[in-house]
Amino acid sequence: MSKIISVHSFRGGTGKSNLTANLAVAVARTGRRVGVIDTDIQSPGIHVIFGLTEDEIKYSLNDFLWGKCSIEQAAYDVAPKIQRESAGKALVVPPFHLIPASLKQREIVRIVDEGYDVSLLNSGFHDAIERLELDYLFIDTHPGVNDETLLSIAVCDLLLVVIRPDNQDFQGTAVTVELARQLKVRDMMMLVNKVPPDLETRALRGHLERTYGMPVPGVFTLNFEVVQLASSGLFSLRFPEHPFSRQIDIVAERITAAPAV
Amino acid sequence: MSQGTQQAQASQRFVLQLLDPARGHAIQTWQFDDRAMIRIGRSDDNDIALGDPQVSRYHAEVRSHGNAWELISMGRHGTFIADDVVETATLEDGAILQLGPTGPKLRFLLARPQHEEETTIIRNGPALSEMLQLDRGRVEQEAREIVDSPSFRRVQDLAGELRKKKSSSKDPTEF
Numbered sequence: 120m121s122k123i124i125s126v127h128s129f130r131g132g133t134g135k136s137n138l139t140a141n142l143a144v145a146v147a148r149t150g151r152r153v154g155v156i157d158t159d160i161q162s163p164g165i166h167v168i169f170g171l172t173e174d175e176i177k178y179s180l181n182d183f184l185w186g187k188c189s190i191e192q193a194a195y196d197v198a199p200k201i202q203r204e205s206a207g208k209a210l211v212v213p214p215f216h217l218i219p220a221s222l223k224q225r226e227i228v229r230i231v232d233e234g235y236d237v238s239l240l241n242s243g244f245h246d247a248i249e250r251l252e253l254d255y256l257f258i259d260t261h262p263g264v265n266d267e268t269l270l271s272i273a274v275c276d277l278l279l280v281v282i283r284p285d286n287q288d289f290q291g292t293a294v295t296v297e298l299a300r301q302l303k304v305r306d307m308m309m310l311v312n313k314v315p316p317d318l319e320t321r322a323l324r325g326h327l328e329r330t331y332g333m334p335v336p337g338v339f340t341l342n343f344e345v346v347q348l349a350s351s352g353l354f355s356l357r358f359p360e361h362p363f364s365r366q367i368d369i370v371a372e373r374i375t376a377a378p379a380v
Numbered sequence: 381m382s383q384g385t386q387q388a389q390a391s392q393r394f395v396l397q398l399l400d401p402a403r404g405h406a407i408q409t410w411q412f413d414d415r416a417m418i419r420i421g422r423s424d425d426n427d428i429a430l431g432d433p434q435v436s437r438y439h440a441e442v443r444s445h446g447n448a449w450e451l452i453s454m455g456r457h458g459t460f461i462a463d464d465v466v467e468t469a470t471l472e473d474g475a476i477l478q479l480g481p482t483g484p485k486l487r488f489l490l491a492r493p494q495h496e497e498e499t500t501i502i503r504n505g506p507a508l509s510e511m512l513q514l515d516r517g518r519v520e521q522e523a524r525e526i527v528d529s530p531s532f533r534r535v536q537d538l539a540g541e542l543r544k545k546k547s548s549s550k551d552p553t554e555f
Contacts, residue, residue, distance in 0.1 A: 120547070237534075237535070237538065238538055241538045241539075241541065241542050244542060245542055245545050264526060266531050266534075266535060269526075269531075269532065269535040270535050270538055270539060273535050273536060273538070273539030274538075274539045274542045274543065284512060286512060286513070289512045289513070289514060290514060290515060290518070290519065293514050293516075293519040294519050294522045294523050294526075297519055297520070297523035298523055298526060298527065298532075301523070301527050301532075302535070302536060302539065320425075321425075321427075324425075325415060325427075326512060327512075328415070328416055328417055329414065329415055329416045330512070330514060332416050332417075334417065334419070334441070336425075336438075338425075369423060369425065369437070372437060372438070373438060376438065376454060
């Protein structure tokens with residue numbers, strides 16, 4: 120059965136899109152058919168990591184929500200772009216569908232001003248899974264809490280909560296986690312990103328697991344290489360031996376090995 | 381501190397001992413204080429990392445479940461208690477778990493044995509706990525305000541519809 124993985128953070132700037140893109144590719148490398156949908160309509164960005172340019176985007180998620188196209192018309196197979204990123208090594212991934220949000224400023228303003236019917240987003244998730252025959256649909260959500268993010272959380276099989284070791288994130292994330300529990304999310308994991316190198320990762324993991332009552336399979340230390348590349352390519356493919364990439368592989372393995380719920 | 385709180389905290393301590401395969405005595409002991417869950421596996425980032433081929437990278441978790449501790453097996457080679465393969469099991473004091481059919485054995489204890497020399501104590505540094513703190517009262521209040529809103533209930537209904545569609549559209553045994 121296909122699985123929906125929602126990736127959410129309470130605040131912006133946690134590196135959520137970068138983690139989503141790298142994790143989705145790591146899952147695709149195991150032979151699964153993967154889709155990524157950018158529901159961060161107000162500040163879209165994940166397409167950049169996959170190298171999808173504005174010129175290549177005829178229809179976006181916005182057009183689907185306005186009834187201008189089907190969800191599969193707003194989906195772009197970026198598998199060839201992923202393959203080109205793989206550090207000169209041969210890499211074969213199944214079709215990999217990216218559903219971007221619009222990059223056009225007037226369309227962003229319009230959808231933010233007018234809003235949209237959230238039930239259409241619900242249909243979009245379902246149609247994407249069915250028509251693109253996905254094994255995994257990753258949802259890159261808008262930070263914070265609104266109807267779209269709550270829906271993305273409510274419908275997922277696994278919620279990946281991205282947090283930075285920062286007091287503001289800590290409190291807001293706890294509210295999100297409580298809401299996810301109320302929405303009966305089946306499985307949750309936490310990823311800690313941008314961890315200062317001097318923090319002891321094992322102690323941090325233990326503290327977060329105890330506080331939030333969920334596994335923390337990924338602890339990503341802040342480092343120069345990732346900062347330098349992030350948002351302009353798939354780091355884990357370009358630098359597969361880097362500690363960041365190894366953490367990505369570990370989390371991806373947890374995602375694909377997660378027991379049936 | 382109330383007696384109830386003291387009891388709840390007392391239940392948060394447990395010990396796992398790696399047993400000598402031939403003679404059965406403890407060759408390594410880990411004591412966990414104040415942890416809601418720990419992980420066992422081959423990968424270095426587990427709380428108990430065991431470099432044995434029968435141990436999966438993430439083989440099992442021990443999680444707090446009410447007043448008890450529960451084992452959740454995730455490893456490809458299975459986890460065994462008293463020769464029975466288990467997926468989840470409540471851990472009794474003294475239970476022996478085996479990772480894989482002939483892999484390493486761990487003994488679960490609720491109290492730390494005396495005169496134990498080779499203990500690894502895992503606990504959290506106070507600096508981290510002080511740095512990252514939650515105001516649980518505020519968390520509950522903020523969450524309650526959102527949960528009581530009409531839009532939250534609508535989201536719940538929509539999610540229910542999608543789950544129904546999803547479960548009826550594909551063979552659930554496929555994964």
